[in-house]
Structure formats: C-alpha cells, structure tokens
Amino acid sequence: MSGSISPSKPVDKSNKYDRQLRLWGDQGQSKLEKARICLINATATGTEILKNLILPGIGSFTIVDGHKVSGEDVGNNFFLEKSAIGKNRGQVACELLQELNDDVLANYVDENVEDLFQVNAKFFSTFSVVIATDLNERTLLQISSYLWSCKVPFLHCVSYGFIGYMRIAMPVHTVIESHPDNALDDLRLDRPFKEFRDLCDACDLGKMNVKEHSHIPWLIVVYKYLEIWKNKNNGNIPKTYQEKQAFKKLIRSGILLNKDGNPEMEENFDEAIRNVNTALSATKMPDDVKHIFEDPECINIVNKSEPFWILVRAVKEFVKSEGEGFLPLRGVIPDMTSDSDSFIRLQQVYRNKASKDVEAVNKHLQNVVSNLSIPCIISEAEIRNFCKNAAFLRVLRYRSISEEYNSPSTIFLRQMAQRVEDEDDDLVYYVLLRAVSRYYLCYSNYPGIYEVEDDIMNLKSCVTRLLQQWKITCSIKDDLIHEFCRYGACEMHSIAAYMGGCAAQEAIKLITGQYVPFNNTFIYNAMKQTSVTVEL
Amino acid sequence: MSSDGSWPDRWNHIRKMLERGGPLAHPEFEASTKNLDGLQMLRILVVGAGGLGCELLKDLALMGFRNIDVIDMDTIDLSNLNRQFLFREKDIGKPKADVAAEFINTRIPACKVTPHFKKIQDYDESFYQSFHIVVCGLDSILARRWINGMLVSLLTYEDGKLDQTSIIPLVDGGTEGFKGNARVILPGLTACVECTLDLYPPQVNFPLCTIAHTPRLPEHCIEYIKVLLWPQEKPFGEDVSIDGDNPDHLKWIFKKSQERAQKYKITGVTYRLTQGVIKRIIPAVASTNAVIAAACATEVFKLATNCCHTLNNYVNFNDTEGIYTYTFEAERNEKCPCCSQIPQVLSFKEDAKLQDVIDYLQENASYQYKSPSITTYINDKQKTLYMTGIPSIEEGTKGNLKKSLCELGLLPGQQLIIADSTTPNSVVFKLNLGSEMD
Ligand SMILES: [Zn+2]
Numbered sequence: 009m010s011g012s013i014s015p016s017k018p019v020d021k022s023n024k025y026d027r028q029l030r031l032w033g034d035q036g037q038s039k040l041e042k043a044r045i046c047l048i049n050a051t052a053t054g055t056e057i058l059k060n061l062i063l064p065g066i067g068s069f070t071i072v073d074g075h076k077v078s079g080e081d082v083g084n085n086f087f088l089e090k091s092a093i094g095k096n097r098g099q100v101a102c103e104l105l106q107e108l109n110d111d112v113l114a115n116y117v118d119e120n121v122e123d124l125f126q127v128n129a130k131f132f133s134t135f136s137v138v139i140a141t142d143l144n145e146r147t148l149l150q151i152s153s154y155l156w157s158c159k160v161p162f163l164h165c166v167s168y169g170f171i172g173y174m175r176i177a178m179p180v181h182t183v184i185e186s187h188p189d190n191a192l193d194d195l196r197l198d199r200p201f202k203e204f205r206d207l208c209d210a211c212d213l214g215k216m217n218v219k220e221h222s223h224i225p226w227l228i229v230v231y232k233y234l235e236i237w238k239n240k241n242n243g244n245i246p247k248t249y250q251e252k253q254a255f256k257k258l259i260r261s262g263i264l265l266n267k268d269g270n271p272e273m274e275e276n277f278d279e280a281i282r283n284v285n286t287a288l289s290a291t292k293m294p295d296d297v298k299h300i301f302e303d304p305e306c307i308n309i310v311n312k313s314e315p316f317w318i319l320v321r322a323v324k325e326f327v328k329s330e331g332e333g334f335l336p337l338r339g340v341i342p343d344m345t346s347d348s349d350s351f352i353r354l355q356q357v358y359r360n361k362a363s364k365d366v367e368a369v370n371k372h373l374q375n376v377v378s379n380l381s382i383p384c385i386i387s388e389a390e391i392r393n394f395c396k397n398a399a400f401l402r403v404l405r406y407r408s409i410s411e412e413y414n415s416p417s418t419i420f421l422r423q424m425a426q427r428v429e430d431e432d433d434d435l436v437y438y439v440l441l442r443a444v445s446r447y448y449l450c451y452s453n454y455p456g457i458y459e460v461e462d463d464i465m466n467l468k469s470c471v472t473r474l475l476q477q478w479k480i481t482c483s484i485k486d487d488l489i490h491e492f493c494r495y496g497a498c499e500m501h502s503i504a505a506y507m508g509g510c511a512a513q514e515a516i517k518l519i520t521g522q523y524v525p526f527n528n529t530f531i532y533n534a535m536k537q538t539s540v541t542v543e544l
Numbered sequence: 545m546s547s548d549g550s551w552p553d554r555w556n557h558i559r560k561m562l563e564r565g566g567p568l569a570h571p572e573f574e575a576s577t578k579n580l581d582g583l584q585m586l587r588i589l590v591v592g593a594g595g596l597g598c599e600l601l602k603d604l605a606l607m608g609f610r611n612i613d614v615i616d617m618d619t620i621d622l623s624n625l626n627r628q629f630l631f632r633e634k635d636i637g638k639p640k641a642d643v644a645a646e647f648i649n650t651r652i653p654a655c656k657v658t659p660h661f662k663k664i665q666d667y668d669e670s671f672y673q674s675f676h677i678v679v680c681g682l683d684s685i686l687a688r689r690w691i692n693g694m695l696v697s698l699l700t701y702e703d704g705k706l707d708q709t710s711i712i713p714l715v716d717g718g719t720e721g722f723k724g725n726a727r728v729i730l731p732g733l734t735a736c737v738e739c740t741l742d743l744y745p746p747q748v749n750f751p752l753c754t755i756a757h758t759p760r761l762p763e764h765c766i767e768y769i770k771v772l773l774w775p776q777e778k779p780f781g782e783d784v785s786i787d788g789d790n791p792d793h794l795k796w797i798f799k800k801s802q803e804r805a806q807k808y809k810i811t812g813v814t815y816r817l818t819q820g821v822i823k824r825i826i827p828a829v830a831s832t833n834a835v836i837a838a839a840c841a842t843e844v845f846k847l848a849t850n851c852c853h854t855l856n857n858y859v860n861f862n863d864t865e866g867i868y869t870y871t872f873e874a875e876r877n878e879k880c881p882c883c884s885q886i887p888q889v890l891s892f893k894e895d896a897k898l899q900d901v902i903d904y905l906q907e908n909a910s911y912q913y914k915s916p917s918i919t920t921y922i923n924d925k926q927k928t929l930y931m932t933g934i935p936s937i938e939e940g941t942k943g944n945l946k947k948s949l950c951e952l953g954l955l956p957g958q959q960l961i962i963a964d965s966t967t968p969n970s971v972v973f974k975l976n977l978g979s980e981m982d
Binding site: 023024025026031052056060063064065079080082084085108109169186188189344346349352456488490491494495500501503508516524525526527530534536537 | 549551552553554555556557558560561564565566567568599602603606607622623625626627629632633651652653721722726757758759760761808809810816819820825826827828829830831832833834835837838839841842843845852853855856859862863864865866867868869871
C-alpha cells in the first residue's frame with residue numbers, strides 16, 4: 009500500500025524562504041525544490057532529518073517503512089501521535105510531516121525496506137538522496153552498494169544513547185560554491201595586470217592636496233610604494249619580515265605633513281600598512297585546484313563528462329596559456345577608504361579584467377566542446393560563476409561502505425590502535441557502534457535492551473573480535489562498554505534532533521552543490537558535546 | 545492507559561538512561577524509577593519562542609519535561625516559517641508564545657506549556673525565581689545579558705559564601721546562518737555572559753562620513769537613505785519612523801537607494817539587500833537551530849537528572865565545511881561587573897568630562913553598555929547626573945555631559961550608580977579620581 013498527499017496554493021516564496029536564500033541563493037533554492045528525498049524508516053532521527061528538509065522546501069519526500077507504531081515510538085517522535093499506535097509508522101509520519109510545508113509533496117510506502125529492495129531495487133535509484141536510519145548491517149551493505157552503483161548519494165544516520173553517527177557514501181561529489189569562511193582576496197599586487205598598472209600610473213600622489221591624497225585606495229598606495237621599492241631592490245618585492253617592516257616604514261614616510269611638520273590623519277595609508285602582509289603574499293595556484301587539474305576526469309574529457317569537468321578543463325587550459333600559471337582573476341576587491349570615484353574606477357578595472365578572463369575561458373570551453381562535437385549547454389553566467397569560484401573548487405571522492413567493511417583503510421587502522429585509547433578522541437565510539445551491530449548479528453538484539461550487566465561480557469567479546477579482525481592491539485575501556493550496554497539502543501529525542509539537524513544540512517549540501525559536506529564519517533558525543541570526522 | 549493521558553512504554557527511551565547507572569554517569573546520580581517523576585516536577589523557563597524556542601519546546605517535551613513556561617514578545621511573520629515549525633500560514637500575526645504553547649500541549653499529552661506574550665523585563669525576581677532551570681534561545685545579546693543579570697541577582701551569599709541552593713542554571717544557545725553556540729552557566733560558579741562579553745563582538749556600523757560623502761558599496765547607499773534622507777524627507781509623515789515590515793517603507797527606501805547608487809555608479813542595490821540592511825537580517829536555517837536547541841535540551845536534561853556530566857562549558861558549531869565543533873571551558877572574569885562580588889572601579893582624571901565616562905562604559909569591552917544612566921549621592925541626596933529614556937530628564941541632564949567630574953562636585957571614592965538596559969539591576973562603581981590617570 010502506498011499513498012500521497014498533494015500540496016495546495018503557492019505563497020510568496022521569496023519572503024517565506026528569505027532567511028535561507030541569503031545562504032544559498034535562488035540557484036540553491038531551485039535545486040532544493042527539485043529534490044526528491046527518500047527516507048528509510050520513520051524513527052525519531054528519521055523524521056527529524058525530514059523535518060529540516062521539508063521546512064526549507066524540498067520538492068518531495070517518500071517514507072519507506074513497514075513498522076507499526078509502538079508506544080515507545082510515540083514517546084520520542086514528534087511526528088507520531090498516541091492515536092496512531094498500531095498503525096503504519098510511515099503513513100502517520102507522512103501525514104504529520106506534510107503539515108509543515110504545503111510546497112512539499114509527501115509520499116509513503118508501507119513496506120519493509122528489505123522486502124521492497126528485493127522486489128524493486130530500482131525504486132531507490134530514482135531519488136536525489138536516500139537517507140536511512142535503523143538499518144541492520146546486511147541491508148545497509150546491500151542498499152548502499154546498489155545506490156553506489158547508481159551514483160545516488162546515500163546517507164546513513166544513527167542515534168544511540170548519547171552517541172550520534174553519520175556516514176555519507178557516493179562515488180564523487182563536486183562543489184563550485186564552497187563559500188569558504190576566510191578566503192584571501194585575489195588582488196595580484198605581486199604581479200599587477202596591465203589595466204591596474206595603467207590606472208595606478210595615471211595617478212600622481214605628488215600633485216594632490218591632502219583631501220585627495222587621503223582618499224586614494226590603499227591598493228594604489230601599496231602599488232606606488234612597491235614600484236619605488238622594486239627600483240631600489242633589483243625588481244624584487246619585500247619577502248622577509250625585516251623587508252616587510254622596512255616597506256611599511258617606506259609607506260609611512262609618504263604620509264603628508266601638516267604646517268607644524270606632524271603627519272596628517274591619512275586612513276588610507278594606515279590601511280595600506282595594515283594590509284602589507286596579506287597583500288604581498290604571492291599569488292598561488294591552490295593545491296586543491298592543482299589536484300583537480302590532474303584528476304582523470306579532467307584529463308580525459310568525453311561526451312558524457314559532467315559540465316563541472318568540462319569547465320575545469322577549460323580553466324586548466326586558460327591557466328596554461330593566458331593565465332600564465334594562474335587562475336582567472338576573481339574580480340572582487342574589499343571595501344577600503346576612498347572617495348567614491350576612485351573606488352568605483354578601481355573596482356571596474358578588476359571587474360573588467362575578470363570579464364576578459366571569463367571570455368578567454370569561454371574560448372577554451374568552446375574548443376573543448378567542439379573537439380567532442382557535442383552542443384555546449386553551459387551558460388555564460390555559469391562560466392562567470394565558475395571562474396569567480398575557481399580557487400575554491402572542491403572534489404570529494406568517497407569510499408563505499410562495502411570498502412569500509414571489507415577492506416578498511418590501512419591509514420585508518422594504523423591510527424586506530426592509538427586513537428581509541430585517547431580519552432579525548434571520539435573515534436572509539438565508531439568501534440563500539442560497529443561492535444553493537446556485530447552483537448545484533450549474533451544475538452538478534454541490542455546489548456542492554458533488558459539487562460545491562462548480563463550483556464557486558466558479550467559486547468566486550470564483540471569488541472575484541474572486531475579488533476582481532478582488524479589485527480590491531482589496543483584495549484577499549486570497560487567503562488565505555490558498560491555505558492553502551494546502559495544505552496540499550498535507546499534513541500533519546502534530543503540526540504535524534506541534533507543528528508536530524510546535521511544530516512539534513514549535509515543532504516542540502518549534496519543537493520545544492522554548495523558548501524562542503526564531510527567525508528565520510530561523523531561521530532557526535534553528546535556527553536561532552538564534542539565530535540570527530542574520519543575518512544573510513 | 546494512565547489517567548494523565550500517557551500510555552505504556554511511552555518513556556522507554558529516556559528511562560534506560562534514568563533507571564540505570566554506569567561508570568560514566570555523574571557521581572551524584574542514583575539510578576531510580578523515581579528519576580522520571582523528579583524530572584517531570586521541575587519547572588523550566590524557555591526564553592524565546594523563535595527558531596531555537598520552537599525546537600527547545602519540542603525537545604524538552606519529548607525528553608519528559610511537562611512544566612514548561614515560554615516567554616516571547618514577538619508575533620509570527622511569514623519569514624519565520626522556514627524554520628519555526630510550530631507555526632503555519634494561518635498563524636501569521638499571532639503571538640509566537642501562544643501558538644507554540646498550544647501546539648505542544650495538543651501534540652504531547654500531559655505536557656503543560658504556559659505562554660507569556662511579554663517582554664522579559666515585564667517580570668521581576670519573583671517570576672524568575674520560580675524556575676529550576678532557564679534556557680535561552682534568543683537572537684538579542686541585550687536580552688541574553690539581561691536574563692544573565694537577573695539570574696546572578698537571585699544568588700544569595702552568607703558570610704561571603706554562595707548559597708548553592710540559590711543557583712538557577714542557565715543554558716544558552718545562539719545561531720547565525722550555519723554557525724551556532726551553546727553554553728551552560730552556573731551563575732556564581734562558572735563564567736557568566738558578562739564574564740565573556742568579548743565572545744560577542746560589538747556590531748560594526750559604517751562611519752557616517754562614508755555614508756554621507758564617499759559611498760562605495762550598495763550598503764552605504766541604503767544606510768544613507770535610512771540614516772539621513774528619511775529623517776529629512778519624512779516620506780510617510782512627521783512622526784513615522786522606518787518600519788522594516790512595511791512594504792511601502794521598504795519600496796521607498798529601495799527606490800531612493802537605487803537613485804543614490806546610480807549617481808555614484810555603484811551596482812548591486814537589490815530589494816533583498818535593502819531589506820537585509822534595514823532589518824539587520826541575520827540568515828537562518830532550520831538545521832542549525834535544530835542542532836543548537838538539541839544540544840541545549842540535552843544539557844537541560846543532564847542538569848535536571850545528573851545522568852551524565854554537563855558540558856564544560858561552551859561549544860561552538862559550524863557546518864559550512866564539513867561539521868566542526870569546538871568545545872572549551874570559558875573562564876570566569878575575576879573582576880566581572882556582574883557575578884564577581886568585587887566592587888567596580890572607574891578611574892578618571894579630574895578634568896575628564898561626564899561624556900568621557902559614558903563613552904568609556906559603552907566602548908570598554910567588559911561593559912559594552914547601551915545607554916547608561918548615572919546617578920550618585922551628594923550630601924545624602926540622590927542626584928541624577930545623566931539619564932536617557934525619559935525625554936524631560938534626558939533634556940535636563942544633557943548639559944552635564946560637557947561638565948568635568950570636578951565641576952559636577954564628584955569626589956574621589958564617590959559612588960556612581962549606573963543603570964542600563966543590559967542589566968536588570970544597577971551597578972555601583974567607585975570613582976577613582978586623580979590628576980594623572982594610571
Ligand atoms: Zn560574570
């Protein structure tokens with residue numbers, strides 16, 4: 009049995025979604041509104057994840073759940089009610105979740121995930137992201153392998169006592185707009201481009217009154233004194249600490265003096281001095297981007313290549329030719345003390361140069377495409393956006409969950425022995441969660457469901473066997489094993505809600521292609537409010 | 545089924561935590577079937593019914609709390625609906641506290657949320673004293689400081705020793721876009737909000753001369769209309785100030801900003817940006833609010849039951865690049881003007897003006913007062929040196945700002961009593977006057 013509930017009238021979306029549009033823009037929102045999400049099992053963690061995806065307005069969701077609602081389900085899940093006890097869990101959750109947002113289409117399938125997967129695996133391949141909670145190890149491996157082969161992003165999320173766990177699996181994820189928090193400006197003062205040099209050369213600091221002199225943008229001030237410096241230093245720019253100090257002194261000497269021989273207040277010169285260190289740091293090709301250029305997908309462009317890789321290739325060609333080893337100019341300058349005219353003119357010079365670079369990239373793009381004889385479906389706006397973000401491109405390659413289980417990374421195993429004994433490292437909870445699923449395979453139940461003390465020894469032997477299988481010698485504290493038995497697989501609402509927030513945001517990153525998802529395992533420790541991310 | 549509308553197995557999940565001990569539990573924890581009853585008796589105050597508040601109410605109700613009060617002075621707006629999930633379109637315009645409380649009370653049997661459609665300042669000590677734990681989900685630093693000051697003022701000391709039973713723990717959360725923080729404050733024992741004011745950077749404003757004479761960014765143009773043109777042109781009448789929720793006001797500002805931008809060849813003035821600058825909009829998403837509220841709710845649960853050690857005492861969260869958390873112990877300020885019990889000293893030269901004192905109290909990182917008023921006692925008579933808020937008194941005392949402390953008759957050791965909107969109680973400072981400042 010299955011069903012769906014359809015949405016009603018539209019509302020003023022730009023107003024309703026205003027607070028999030030400021031984070032991912034109309035582009036991100038439109039991708040979100042096309043997204044189709046599948047949730048396997050409407051546990052508390054599951055419905056909390058969906059809630060945080062329905063509110064920002066995904067296209068549709070489908071819950072796959074064959075369970076009947078129990079008393080304890082209603083106790084920790086906001087999207088189930090007492091009157092629903094005994095009914096199908098997916099259906100009830102679907103109805104209560106749908107109320108959150110009329111823009112979202114809601115569906116459910118009243119079937120156990122195992123059964124549905126056996127008869128119709130293809131069903132799962134139709135989604136933008138598949139999110140699962142409460143899966144046993146066997147089903148987890150089956151479904152995740154299948155989705156991996158279909159390239160559908162898969163997110164597995166668990167809340168267990170005070171511990172949260174999340175895993176992302178998909179072959180590759182690319183990001184254009186990664187929105188780094190502290191990006192350096194792209195000013196190129198170490199290798200000024202011609203149009204900027206012309207602008208600076210046309211400006212004569214010596215012929216200005218105080219007002220004009222104190223309103224010259226600091227970029228130009230630094231350029232001017234850099235020219236003087238270079239003339240005295242065989243064309244080299246200041247590199248060492250001492251040289252930079254001397255250069256700052258040189259700039260300071262340019263501040264005009266008043267009648268009494270005291271320096272005027274010239275904020276632009278102060279800004280110039282303050283910015284010497286960052287402004288003179290050499291323009292570089294970011295290591296991440298260099299790596300991306302060497303990626304086989306960039307080197308071997310084929311008919312089926314994604315637009316992302318075609319763009320990477322075009323930018324790579326630009327760097328090799330017009331770029332003289334550097335990325336297209338970003339074309340953005342920070343605000344600085346200046347009169348309006350000087351600033352706007354300076355800004356325009358940077359923007360024009362960036363546009364010129366975009367044009368050049370576009371030419372390379374046309375070349376790449378015509379060599380393949382496929383039509384170019386990439387718009388100019390997309391090329392512009394790509395060039396602007398070229399320094400922040402990200403390519404995340406994940407390992408599959410099968411790989412993690414069948415051939416654990418050797419780097420990881422090497423670190424493991426040491427890290428699990430470190431009290432401040434939450435990685436130990438990964439080992440315990442793996443031991444718990446092994447316990448479930450052996451005993452068809454979770455440790456501590458009924459009795460704590462009785463199950464400690466058995467969980468301990470699961471831990472020991474797991475460590476033996478990994479061939480690592482270390483010991484996991486009995487206290488932690490005891491604590492895990494105490495949990496008895498309980499899913500506390502506040503832990504589910506925390507993981508629900510985290511998982512939803514990762515799904516939004518995967519859907520919008522903006523911001524950077526973690527790679528590939530996240531562990532949350534609510535006892536200390538700490539967390540750790542590891543690549544397994 | 546029991547008489548309070550509950551049902552079998554309802555609390556199975558949290559009962560595992562409450563009825564079982566373990567080596568990682570707090571040393572004072574005693575596993576017992578009575579722990580759930582104890583938790584249900586506690587009175588919890590949730591301050592704010594917005595993005596964090598809605599989440600907090602749900603989280604606390606599902607963690608077994610059933611005596612919850614919520615206070616919020618706001619009404620529901622369309623732009624709240626992308627995260628404040630207890631509200632629907634039909635609720636727009638209604639008080640947040642009322643709608644949130646009713647939703648929880650309907651969805652979660654036997655949970656009683658009492659709404660207060662009020663300002664936090666509308667209640668006094670007796671109200672705040674009646675709670676066991678206070679949890680804040682606010683977007684205003686000022687309100688956060690006020691609640692913190694209130695809980696500190698409820699502490700009682702005997703022979704200089706803190707009476708532990710007078711402590712009401714404060715759990716505080718905040719979010720901005722993909723960033724957030726949560727902290728646990730035991731007033732009088734651990735760092736309070738005022739101890740760590742430097743964690744909240746003061747708001748940066750554009751210099752007036754930039755806005756007026758040398759605009760460079762679209763924001764400068766919008767600020768110009770807001771700060772200079774509006775008061776000059778009074779486009780909607782003599783006494784009408786800007787209402788960021790009034791589309792006519794926004795449209796006028798947008799149009800004028802565009803004109804100004806055009807004049808200076810500045811690009812990028814959009815309606816969305818205009819709205820953002822005028823309303824000082826902070827981006828917000830459901831997910832960050834869910835995370836921070838959940839962390840706060842977990843801490844309230846721990847404080848209420850001792851089932852685990854609490855957060856010690858501050859965590860930062862950011863999920864722009866992967867998911868990053870940073871947990872640290874914020875330290876008490878030994879001279880905290882709020883919780884240290886140490887008399888505050890103000891040192892000035894005799895010829896310093898009263899304005900200098902006001903500026904200092906506003907700019908100094910450990911005070912950051914908004915609009916301090918100063919009174920003192922001269923010859924046992926109370927004398928108001930400067931006071932804002934009441935126009936007649938403000939007018940009458942404005943002249944004092946230009947006078948020196950000496951001219952005002954202030955002596956070394958004089959007590960200055962400072963009142964400010966950041967604190968429910970005034971703070972007494974001792975004036976240290978010298979011909980040379982240390
Ligand atoms: Zn303090």
